[in-house]
Amino acid sequence: MKSWYADFHIHIGRTRTNKPVKITGSKTLTLSHILNEASARKGLDMVGVIDCHVPEVMKEIEDYLEKGECYELSEGGIRFESLTLILGTEIEIYDENCQGPIHVLVYLPDLTKMKHFSDWLRARMTNITLSSQRIYEKAEVIQEKAKELDGLFIPAHIFTPFKSLFGKGVHQSISEIFDLNNIDGIELGLSSNTQMADQIAELHRYPFLTNSDAHSTQKIAREYQCLYLKQPTFLEWKKALQGNCDRKIAANFGLDPKLGKYYETLCSKCNSPVGQLVCDSCGSKKIVKGVANRIQELSSTSTCPVRPPYVHHVPLDFLPGVGPKTFERLLDSFSTEMNILHRVTESDLTGVVGESLAHMIVLSRSGQLTLEQGGGGTYGKVVNQKR
Incomplete structure (x- = not known):
């Protein structure tokens, strides 16, 4: 295999x-x-x-x-x-x-x-x-x-x-x-x-x-x-x-x-978190129910089957500092995004994009990045973090 x-x-x-x-x-x-x-x-x-x-x-x-x-x-x-x-x-x-x-x-x-x-x-x-x-x-x-x-x-x-x-x-x-x-x-x-x-x-x-x-x-x-x-x-x-x-x-x-567009229930007009049918901040009824809340409504068990690992993957374009030029520089050096996300060492990454961004890529492999959650149709984002 x-x-x-x-x-x-x-x-x-x-x-x-x-x-x-x-x-x-x-x-x-x-x-x-x-x-x-x-x-x-x-x-x-x-x-x-x-x-x-x-x-x-x-x-x-x-x-x-x-x-x-x-x-x-x-x-x-x-x-x-x-x-x-x-x-x-x-x-x-x-x-x-x-x-x-x-x-x-x-x-x-x-x-x-x-x-x-x-x-x-x-x-x-x-x-x-x-x-x-x-x-x-x-x-x-x-x-x-x-x-x-x-x-x-x-x-x-x-x-x-x-x-x-x-x-x-x-x-x-x-x-x-x-x-x-x-x-x-x-x-x-x-x-x-x-x-x-x-x-x-x-x-x-x-x-x-x-x-x-x-x-x-x-x-x-x-x-x-x-x-x-x-x-x-x-x-x-x-x-x-x-x-x-x-x-x-x-x-x-x-x-x-938390990076998804619909994790948290939000008002789609002012983007405020809400827990009811009307937004407290602006009075709008345009509420988009978050996936986390919907799953809570459907929840029927706390027992889970054995599953493959779920790795909290962060695409390169979600990382602060990875713009189009940096992305192309990474690909020129390491060929594919799968190589960058899974195989390239931190020291090799550092030689191409610097210590801070290289460390952030490595942290993304183990789900250790700090995130701001998304909702209401807006993606969450990675918080810029220095080593």
Whole structure:
């Protein structure tokens, strides 16, 4: 077995002909830029691109295959040099059991099955060319279709206040919407971690995923996981989710929840912490309930299963003093962000960026940085600290 780094939730902003896919995504977030950034600069081994149902995206992948610039793996996935692309799609559900839109992720092993799934979606979706579109179908039917195609079904960013399973405060259980036996994992989202999510007993049966939900190349791998697999393929990842034959998620690397945009309940108008429906500071009723408060409402147990380590990862661009020029200097010296965050010694870092910033990078590896928590749609931040 070997360890492989993977981020399975990356959007496409534009097609190669500059047509929008994820409306809120960066215009430079094309498939080719994703593959280059993830491999050459981030140092990932696997990426899940979750807009592969879009016909023009599938055609671009097909052209790469025909030109010999990539090839399909016998165990699923598409290999671009040293990087494995996992084909995925994000879907918005709003059926009679779902009060408020919920995002889910479906991953499929090959392009033929993704084409089939795209055709199936087209009959149930208004615009197949865009990301995260609403599907007019029951959640359990989508789960069954994913399984028919040997795919994986994963509820996305389940605690985020908007478009998630638990975010709006309506649903108290996964079983209200989904077939519990057709869920392969749970994506936590940026404002929660393993310890928080495991306060909910019904989640104990599922593996947890930590992905970036990247809307720009810069945000790729702001959350990711380390997998123990024989090879970075779809089937090996599927076995890891099942804990099959020593394959496993070895560690989750996610933001400290306090850095997430929705950790604390805040007034979205004046950004003041609130504990009720009306802000004491400005009188606004525009309150965004924090993930920490929502999980407290759902908490059903203090007993937690044995999980992989959850490492409070701090992306380089969250660190004070790491601007674009410093980031490029680090990459010029150490090749990839994975090297900088995991492998390079403090003394080598010091030689490139100085003692203070080098020490901060090392502290980030062990979750020892001082943080100011986020909420209401604003990220938390790292407090500048001298050695």
